[in-house]
Amino acid sequence: MPLSPLPRIIIEPLVRAALQEDLGLAGDITSMAVIPADHHSTMVFAARQAGVVAGLDAAELAFQLVDPAITLTRKLDDGAAILPGDIIATVSGPSRGILTGERTALNFLGHLSGIASTTAGLVAAVAGTKAAIACTRKTTPGLRALEKYAVRAGGGMNHRFALSDAVLIKDNHVAIAGGVAEAIRRARAGVGHMVKIEVEVDTLDQLREAMEIGVDAVLLDNMSPDELREAVGIVAGRAITEASGGITPDTVAAVAASGVDLISVGWCTHSAPSLDIGLDVVETAA
Template identity: 60%
Template sequence: MSAIANRPVLPALMIEDAVKAALLEDWGRAGDITAQATLGPDLTARAVIAARQPGVLAGLEIAATAFRLSDPAIAVEPVLSDGDAVAPGNVALRVEGPARAVLSAERVALNFLGHLSGVATATQAFASRIAHTKTRVVCTRKTTPGLRAFEKYAVRCGGGANHRFGLDDAILIKDNHIAVSGGVRAAIEAARAFAGHLVKVEVEVDTLGQLREALDAGPDVVMLDNMAPDTLREAVEIAGGRVLLEASGGVTLDTVAAIAETGVDLVSVGWITHSAPVLDLGLDIALDGLPG
């Protein structure tokens, strides 16, 4: 089961809009002509969504919404919750209702659930590697267009934390901003003059010299880009707890522990959203009158 104390929540309206668009994309101009051709209109079906491999669930309510929007007559019963660990064969969701509608929603439900559970599973893999440290795994803006809120939700289901959601909720000064604005200090000072009192300022640095310059200008967070563990450790000593330190760049499961053990506060991993493998889940169905 999940160890998440406060489960994240996605607004129902956000889910409905995304699922509706996905169903319309899949159904096209004529609906599911395979289901219409092969299944009688009065036929009902029972089905379960079950795991085919171990992982962490995310997106159950999204999957459930796909069935409900396909036909309000479909009854949906969640068996597990987002953030729960699953093993092969574990049932996550039960559905029962008009067979045509169940099958018409199957792929959209599994696409969302498999992808988001894959993100949660990947996040959990990283988080477990650094559980012995104070460092937290955070995601990035390297997300699937249109699915950012869902993928960041899945990161939280997997035990990670979120970086900024977009360009409008925090200031992150990167190398190109620094190059154009005239330097680390100039960029930070301009950001401080612009930002509201609730907006945090983060700056990316490539060297310890840039770190020292950044610290003098007073950012909230410093991103240490593509630094080796020995350099990260020195950066932690230089910062002395004055700012949050985020390690970033090329982080893998093989390197994340050594990075976290340097004492940085955060490690950002784009891979958990842009390249996480889909978690294999399937829909097993039995028509009324048959076993199952």
């Protein structure tokens, strides 16, 4: 599926906030003191390690908001695999502006590329199975749209974006409602016919209870591959099966082999290491 870019109206407030945080009350006093106002440079975003690119729109916007005279020319697109030394994009224009936007651009590009790279590793690990890798709502406050976009750049898919997207009945909902079946009944009575309902189950008995009343999806929480395989048999195609909880790069293949439809992983957004990308000067002129 082609990777659709996020609308600028979503990205721009996030980039503006990051720039304002970095500029403070006086702006980039180092570049203003050291770099002549009429100096121009060409620099390149260069990969320091292998991975997958994501975040070029945010990086480009960081420079444009600082100085519209700065241009970013892409050599690769979001979703592209990179190796150490690969040139991702070229940035040209007034040197002061490039240096002022550098850190904000690199923060977005490195962070989002790290998420895309982590996701791509999980996707590769489950290749040959029907399981898709999905992210969760365990995202950096304020950056959810960008981080979920990065998951898609890495070949993963998105779980719900917000509490209003779909019903997900979790263990605490079940405990307060008095059981799986009662929680599902209340949910079905409380939302419209267009809203999907998923319920989290911790045991196979809870799963059987959920399937008796019927749901759109079941979240199989912290189950072993053998339990997951049995759960898939119980569901028998009547609902989407999602495995979650305690899944690591070492265990994800075994989880996928159980036959589940989805594997949701929170740490692909909240704990993915930033991909090492540098901005290097290749040409300067007064």
